[in-house]
Amino acid sequence: MTNIVEARSLFKSYGGFVALDNIDLCIPQGAISGLIGPNGAGKTTALKSLIGLCDVEGDINVAGRDPRVARHKLMEDVCFIADVGILPKWLKVSQVLEYVEAVHPQFDRSKAERFLSTTEIPSNKRIKNLSKGMVTQLHLAIVMAIEVSLLVLDEPTLGLDIIYRKEFYDRLLNDYYDGNRTILISTHQVEEIETLLSHLIFIDKGKIVLNANMAEIADIYAEVLVDSDKIAQADALKPIHIRNLLGKKSYTFESVPRAYLESLGDVHTPSVADLFVAKMRGQRNESV
Amino acid sequence: MNQFRVLQFFALLRKEFWENRNLMIGAPAVLAIVLFVVNFLVASQLSDEQLSTVLGYVGEWFDVQNPFYTAPVLTLLSLPFVVVYFFCSVIYLLNALYHDRKDMSILFWQSMPISNLQTVISKIVTIVIVSPLFTVAAMAVLYSLSIFYLTVVGYGLGSQLSGFSYMLAAMAVNLSLIYFFLATSVLWLLPLAGWLLLFSGFARRAPMLWAIGVYFLLGFFEEFIFNTRFLSNWAQTRFDPDNFIIVDFSGIFDRLLSYDMFIGWVVGALLITGSVYMRRHAE
Numbered sequence: 357m358t359n360i361v362e363a364r365s366l367f368k369s370y371g372g373f374v375a376l377d378n379i380d381l382c383i384p385q386g387a388i389s390g391l392i393g394p395n396g397a398g399k400t401t402a403l404k405s406l407i408g409l410c411d412v413e414g415d416i417n418v419a420g421r422d423p424r425v426a427r428h429k430l431m432e433d434v435c436f437i438a439d440v441g442i443l444p445k446w447l448k449v450s451q452v453l454e455y456v457e458a459v460h461p462q463f464d465r466s467k468a469e470r471f472l473s474t475t476e477i478p479s480n481k482r483i484k485n486l487s488k489g490m491v492t493q494l495h496l497a498i499v500m501a502i503e504v505s506l507l508v509l510d511e512p513t514l515g516l517d518i519i520y521r522k523e524f525y526d527r528l529l530n531d532y533y534d535g536n537r538t539i540l541i542s543t544h545q546v547e548e549i550e551t552l553l554s555h556l557i558f559i560d561k562g563k564i565v566l567n568a569n570m571a572e573i574a575d576i577y578a579e580v581l582v583d584s585d586k587i588a589q590a591d592a593l594k595p596i597h598i599r600n601l602l603g604k605k606s607y608t609f610e611s612v613p614r615a616y617l618e619s620l621g622d623v624h625t626p627s628v629a630d631l632f633v634a635k636m637r638g639q640r641n642e643s644v
Numbered sequence: 645m646n647q648f649r650v651l652q653f654f655a656l657l658r659k660e661f662w663e664n665r666n667l668m669i670g671a672p673a674v675l676a677i678v679l680f681v682v683n684f685l686v687a688s689q690l691s692d693e694q695l696s697t698v699l700g701y702v703g704e705w706f707d708v709q710n711p712f713y714t715a716p717v718l719t720l721l722s723l724p725f726v727v728v729y730f731f732c733s734v735i736y737l738l739n740a741l742y743h744d745r746k747d748m749s750i751l752f753w754q755s756m757p758i759s760n761l762q763t764v765i766s767k768i769v770t771i772v773i774v775s776p777l778f779t780v781a782a783m784a785v786l787y788s789l790s791i792f793y794l795t796v797v798g799y800g801l802g803s804q805l806s807g808f809s810y811m812l813a814a815m816a817v818n819l820s821l822i823y824f825f826l827a828t829s830v831l832w833l834l835p836l837a838g839w840l841l842l843f844s845g846f847a848r849r850a851p852m853l854w855a856i857g858v859y860f861l862l863g864f865f866e867e868f869i870f871n872t873r874f875l876s877n878w879a880q881t882r883f884d885p886d887n888f889i890i891v892d893f894s895g896i897f898d899r900l901l902s903y904d905m906f907i908g909w910v911v912g913a914l915l916i917t918g919s920v921y922m923r924r925h926a927e
Contacts, residue, residue, distance in 0.1 A: 428759040436755040444749035458655030459756050
């Protein structure tokens, strides 16, 4: 599988704060990748650097281009949604469509209007008069009507209620994703996207902590609800994380054969959320 | 340049209009309404005899003059529109690269396949070519209403109105003169436009304070270090009424082709390039 994004040794600092610490990032074409990290981990800086909105050191190739050299050319092949507030508030809905139709060669206005007709967004309203959820729906309608190879979403559902969040990802998966397009989503709300993902990237303090597809994760990571008499054996295997769960201890292991782990207790693949906590917190005990 | 690129650029100009319609059309329209109402109130205070005398004098004066000679007189009467235009232009340029950074909508604009150079050029074209059109249109409406009103009043008083047709010709000349005056004045002041755009693209807040503050700071250091006043003298020359106010076509074209205009373009182009750089590196 070819990579649509290849970035090597990305480095970015703001004053003394290192936002990206020589990271490498590869996104396979057709993947739905989640860039997941806590607040301030470097997610937004990483995404912005991939689409030429942030000065960064290192080598970057996105859809065959260096985004720092020709951002506007790259944007014919890449779409971007940041936080919900970025659509200009003074524009009317119809004006947004008119503008994008005029400036974007890959935009299909009738497609966007079909999508909007399923919502309650009035075309004559200014964006400042729409709710946050409606603004996100509008932005998604625009993006879904643009034929591009890479869609970059930076915390796209931040501040939305659960209904809009769920609808956003449902539409993205059912109406937009066709198996060929690549989607890169950053969020710190792991639970809401974990069922979508085919590829997982964890970032923390400007470093990539994990970069693997979901099949590899199932091979590499395992969570075991360890029987009380096997605790000493489990400790000896150097788990990456231990937590208390329903009166038992749950251990997360990395690169330990499943066949051996099954002798310690119930084994399953950790959820993305649990794996995220395990990788971020290391072996710090956590009570549930 | 293919057709799509041309339409793309028109879309950028249309976007500037949508965003700044209050400055571009609202301000001159309000001024036109205010001036018409003031004229109306003043006229209504005059007796029929006084009004008849004034109309007779105006009609006679325009009747005997070539419109190209009378138009400059009207140009002086257009002064409020010129002042409002420049005031609105300064506000426009200071906000041009600042406002969308402040409300974060820059992330939307930059997610479109439009280069920073195209964005900045669209703002310069707006201020040089598009915006003066609306000022002149507001003046045209004011002139038309005024002539209609004076014609009705003059007809009622039995005044000699044949000169009013010449007034129409003079106003047409005046409107085109004002348009070219505004457009070429922005080009004459391109260093100022570039300076304002530069700080519009640079300042995290209060771009006007930055633009004014840095100018005075540079002037202060120049005088302190070199004991010269080149910067302030050069700026004053640009605003010197003898250089700045031009009320006939030949003066406008002479200025367009002058060496000083060329120097201004070079300085302006450098500052505008700086504003493109600021836009490129806005985070």
